[in-house]
Amino acid sequence: MKIGAMFGDVFQSMFKRPATERYPFERRPAPENLRGELFFDAAKCVGCALCVKECPSEALELITIDKAAKRFVIRYHVDRCTFCAQCVQNCRFKCLSLSNEKWELASGKKDPFTIYYGRDEDIEFLLAKAARRNLETPSED
Amino acid sequence: MNELFPLLSFLVFPGGIFVLASGLVYEWTDRKLVARMQNRIGPRWFQPLADVVKLLAKEEVVPAGVNRSMFLAFPVVALAAALTAALYVPMAGFSPSFSFRGDLIVTVYLLSLLTLCIGLAGANTADRFSIIGATRTLTQLFSYEAPFLLALLGPAIVAGTWQISEIAGYAHNHWLILTQPIGFVVAIIGLMGKLELPPFDAPEAETEIVSGALTEYSGRGLALFRIGKDAELVIGLTLVAAFYLGGLSNPLEFLLKTGGLLLVVAGLQSLFARLRIDQVVGLWWRVGALLALLQLLVLVVLQGMGI
């Protein structure tokens, strides 16, 4: 039975630095194995699509450009991703990894949430195709 | 000039702008101190001002089922009462602008008017949280008011006057905290009860009844009540400091003494769990009132014996 059992804490913290941080101005480095944005190394991919099949949030799409030449493009929807790392677990060729640097992913626009990984010319080819399709069938709005 | 002086003192100093500004500063200091005691950073210096400006700019919703004119009038009356009370206390260490025999009683009543207005404002609305909050506010008012008044009467009796300026003048030569420690403790805790600070925040306990009597208030009304409370914090601290801590003769002394009191108040706020309303009433009537009465009795007897 006593009154003011927290007096010690209260008194000491007057002379201590606050535990909270002014986040956007002060930031701590992220831990080494933080699960942030997904990175895909197209050069190693064999197109088994195991990552796509077991993605719980359907954030990955594998687009085959040329199966024989092992040219694949991955369309990655960051906004759907739950950063569970199941795709990293599934990949037998270690072409997927989660970054521990890119984790502040908020954006006011929709575009940064779709990321293409693959050879530059393949991505350009895909984007050009999509643009052409948009021209042919103009959207209704 | 003679007609201008009361207006100036009501609107600029020591009432009006000065009390409002210092109220906001004291509120910030209080929040910052509590935050530091809880190992947090706390708000930036302009936060209370920003809150008030934001509230003033917002729409005031008058809920269904209330008496509209009363709903709008209560915040104004509450703030006006607090500002008027500022005229009778030695604000910032200067002698009070107005003074007459018995102004102590008037000041204490003016200070209670704010709480009364909050209680009535809560009872005016149909909201169930407001009604419970209003009941609790008024219950708490009846429990701390008598001991608080008794605690302020102690210095009045030894000074032999009911005029604040004279009591403050007497207290200038006597640190009454040494001779009347019980009165001091009762006064400072009574002030916390008056301002509904933790642990006496049962009337606005957010985890039970949202924000108590003021749940339905928004915009201007809420802003006025809030700055009214801030003003009362300054006035209350000034009164207690002037009576018990050896008077206030200059602004520096005012700052140091009220600041020290605020530190104590902030410490008490962060040390305890909230008391239930029945525990508050029990505490005040079983302990607070009895102690204050005992102190008063001793004073009266000593006075009678001519010591």
Add this chain to the structure above:
Amino acid sequence: MIQNPKPQKFIVPIGPQHPALKEPGHFEFTVDGEIVTSVAIRLGYVHRGIEKAAEERNYVQDLYLLERVCGICSHIHATAYALGVEKLAGITVPPRAQAIRELVAELERVHSHLLWLGVAAHEAGFDTLFMYSWRDRETVMDILERLSGNRVNYSANVLGGVKFNVDAAQADAIRRGMDFLEERTHHYYNIVTAEETFLRRTRGVGTMSADQAEALGTLGPTARASGVQRDLRIDSPYAAYTEFPVQIVTASAGDLEARFVVHVNELFESYRVIRVILDNFPPGEIEVRMPRRIPEGETISRVEAPRGELFYFIKSNGTDQPERIKIRTPSLSNWASVSATAPGHKLADMPMILVGIDPCFSCSDRSVSILPHDRQSKLWTWEDLRQYGIEYYR
């Protein structure tokens, strides 16, 4: 103002949106002055249809879906599910993986109990204790982030093992964290059992006898605070709890103070068992291969979540998608104790009694039907459920 002059029941509604509730739920307290005379509970504001959604996904995808049933005890849900599916598939998970599962589960219990300590203190208006216990909870959150890569949904499990290993540097970081937390927890124990103003809000509030606790079907720390000897980690050990056993923690008073005592003492027990695991880590693999298709069958998987017994029923039909998954969360069983113990207390005690069972609202959003004693249980088909839903919301 109350327009109707005739005496009527004064009901204080709390929720679905209310500062005392961090998740939506609706409670109607009938009060007589400040005294509560009866309580009605209505849940279901965050019903997400997870059980149905689980039938539409394959086993691996379900692991992450079910991890999100509860925001606080995410790991234990995934563990219960993984243990069940592994049993169906007839797979033995390596001991090191099981030890890591237990390690993460105990770390999660530490974070959950510290969180509860803070929330309960906040409901009592003791914000200083709230701030300090949450500040110290960051220690264990950081440890979990450093281990797994995420603060909340650790995703430690995969079917057939765990995702990450624990190396020596991480083990040292955990030991340091546990030392710090143990010291702080001793301090909190002294506060919750000695601070006069706080004891006035907890002692004798929401008291439940052991018989009552049994009859109401309470689980976890809520039941153990009333002296019920029930802890699945001891009664039917899963994962690595046979190699690294824990001691049961009980109290007899059954009031809120006893629940504080049980929670805090369980923290000490968790610190102890975490250190034991770190000192005696079994070597070896952390994952075995899992078939995509799970053989036909059904199983029950029970684990001890921070809030009590968590129950999973899994039925497979030989494909890569489960036929049916049924979850019974501990919070759901504990709600009855709130409506039983609340009447007679003050309105001011209600937030404390509500939080006293450490409720998880999104866990509790499952369909409940209470049958009278003498009636046999009833089988609901999908069509029945659908019809019931249509009728209910009409």
